[in-house]
Amino acid sequence: MKELKVSAIRDGTVIDHVPGDVVFKVVDVLNLEKSSETVMVAANLKSSRIGQKGIIKVSGKILTKEEVDKIALLAPNATLNIIRDYKVAEKASLSVPDVLINVIKCNNPNCITNNDSVKTKFTVVSKDNIRVRCHYCERYIDKEDIKVL
Amino acid sequence: MDINHRASILIGESMNFKGRDIISMRDFSKAEIMHVLNTAKKIENGNYSNLFSGKVMASLFFEPSTRTRLSFESAMNRLGGKVLGFADKGVSSSSKGESLGDAIKVVEGYSDVIAMRHPLEGAARLAAEAASIPVINGGDGSNQHPTQTFLDLYTILKTKKTLEGLTVGFIGDLKYGRTVHSLAHALSHFGAEMYFISPDSLRMPKDDLNDLKAMGASFHEVNDLEKVIGKLDVLYATRIQRERFPDQLEYEKVKNSYVISKKTLQDARKDMIIMHPLPRVNEISEEVDGTPHALYFEQARNGVPIRQALLALTLGVDV
Numbered sequence: 001m002k003e004l005k006v007s008a009i010r011d012g013t014v015i016d017h018v019p020g021d022v023v024f025k026v027v028d029v030l031n032l033e034k035s036s037e038t039v040m041v042a043a044n045l046k047s048s049r050i051g052q053k054g055i056i057k058v059s060g061k062i063l064t065k066e067e068v069d070k071i072a073l074l075a076p077n078a079t080l081n082i083i084r085d086y087k088v089a090e091k092a093s094l095s096v097p098d099v100l101i102n103v104i105k106c107n108n109p110n111c112i113t114n115n116d117s118v119k120t121k122f123t124v125v126s127k128d129n130i131r132v133r134c135h136y137c138e139r140y141i142d143k144e145d146i147k148v149l
Numbered sequence: 150m151d152i153n154h155r156a157s158i159l160i161g162e163s164m165n166f167k168g169r170d171i172i173s174m175r176d177f178s179k180a181e182i183m184h185v186l187n188t189a190k191k192i193e194n195g196n197y198s199n200l201f202s203g204k205v206m207a208s209l210f211f212e213p214s215t216r217t218r219l220s221f222e223s224a225m226n227r228l229g230g231k232v233l234g235f236a237d238k239g240v241s242s243s244s245k246g247e248s249l250g251d252a253i254k255v256v257e258g259y260s261d262v263i264a265m266r267h268p269l270e271g272a273a274r275l276a277a278e279a280a281s282i283p284v285i286n287g288g289d290g291s292n293q294h295p296t297q298t299f300l301d302l303y304t305i306l307k308t309k310k311t312l313e314g315l316t317v318g319f320i321g322d323l324k325y326g327r328t329v330h331s332l333a334h335a336l337s338h339f340g341a342e343m344y345f346i347s348p349d350s351l352r353m354p355k356d357d358l359n360d361l362k363a364m365g366a367s368f369h370e371v372n373d374l375e376k377v378i379g380k381l382d383v384l385y386a387t388r389i390q391r392e393r394f395p396d397q398l399e400y401e402k403v404k405n406s407y408v409i410s411k412k413t414l415q416d417a418r419k420d421m422i423i424m425h426p427l428p429r430v431n432e433i434s435e436e437v438d439g440t441p442h443a444l445y446f447e448q449a450r451n452g453v454p455i456r457q458a459l460l461a462l463t464l465g466v467d468v
Contacts, residue, residue: 110270115269116272136270
């Protein structure tokens with residue numbers, strides 16, 4: 001029997017195939033540090049698909065749309081597994097949506113979204129090499145400059 | 150404004166602007182731009198002294214802008230409308246920490262249309278989302294100033310009789326000049342050949358050039374006006390601001406290369422027009438004012454019929 005590097009969870013979400021360099025960013029944007037549920041994080045695991053990968057398991061958590069969009073931006077090739085009673089009940093690959101609401105922080109300090117109580121909204125203008133444009137201040141942000149909320 | 154209305158406009162079902170917001174030039178098709186310009190022409194040449202009778206415009210200027218504000222107010226007053234508002238953030242409740250959305254929701258109860266300027270980029274879009282009455286953007290930070298672009302286009306159309314296939318030079322601070330970015334974008338609809346004339350440090354931003362490329366626009370970046378002036382139908386000048394230069398020596402070096410004088414105009418076509426969003430400092434010598442090239446004061450006057458057209462269209466009054 002294959003030995004699991006990270007213990008199985010009964011119910012919750014497993015985020016697999018997370019590239020090594022963004023594992024802790026995903027933990028951070030999902031605010032898992034403050035979770036009261038069991039959270040297991042493994043990094044630098046061998047992966048035949050992406051070389052080195054990370055895996056994040058969170059008990060009792062179903063991700064919101066905003067959270068899924070955040071992961072899609074950080075780790076577009078990750079897979080999501082919904083676990084029920086130790087079994088994979090649903091498996092989903094991620095895709096970046098056309099519009100991102102409350103997912104990214106606008107990096108223009110003079111944008112109204114950084115100065116007023118309003119959710120950020122971005123149009124995804126390129127999905128291959130991710131590029132977005134702020135719905136409010138109309139500035140473009142390239143992938144390397146994107147700050148996930 | 151409701152989404153279905155916006156969608157019906159976008160797919161060309163109607164040219165009905167009633168209730169529409171005027172936020173960004175990106176929101177307008179070529180046909181819609183022409184509709185605004187034609188409406189301005191009709192108003193300017195017609196007798197519409199009571200067009201805005203019974204209508205109230207809220208003039209919300211969260212930062213000072215004498216020219217734009219007066220032009221909006223003149224547009225409304227001259228056609229029988231009324232104006233209320235403020236011209237300084239200090240007298241609005243935003244200085245007490247009120248959110249922009251709340252401020253707009255209050256003001257919409259007092260008026261039929263809102264004209265606003267705000268120092269933050271995206272403020273007009275947010276205000277439009279909060280308001281159920283139309284919002285016209287009179288400038289949101291360094292982002293958009295669509296009424297300026299419409300009046301620039303109107304000025305060109307009035308003088309050249311067409312917007313199609315013109316050769317237009319932009320000179321000065323092309324990096325920070327939002328009027329340049331918007332006008333260049335709008336002219337791309339009309340097959341303009343554009344020359345961007347500036348020192349290297351004040352070139353058009355890469356993002357704007359990429360947008361122009363995506364629209365199939367034809368443009369060239371050059372350093373010297375002399376080399377291209379003979380080709381131009383329109384020369385659009387902007388102010389080079391000293392504070393944009395981290396190195397003052399560099400400013401001193403370039404400031405005079407971009408001053409338009411009678412001598413600079415020796416090789417210009419006789420019917421080439423010079424435009425400027427004003428205020429100017431020294432980028433156009435006063436000796437140019439008396440030449441047939443100088444169109445900047447007429448350009449400022451054109452702000453009134455253009456704003457009247459935008460007010461009439463968004464208010465849905467018949468022209």
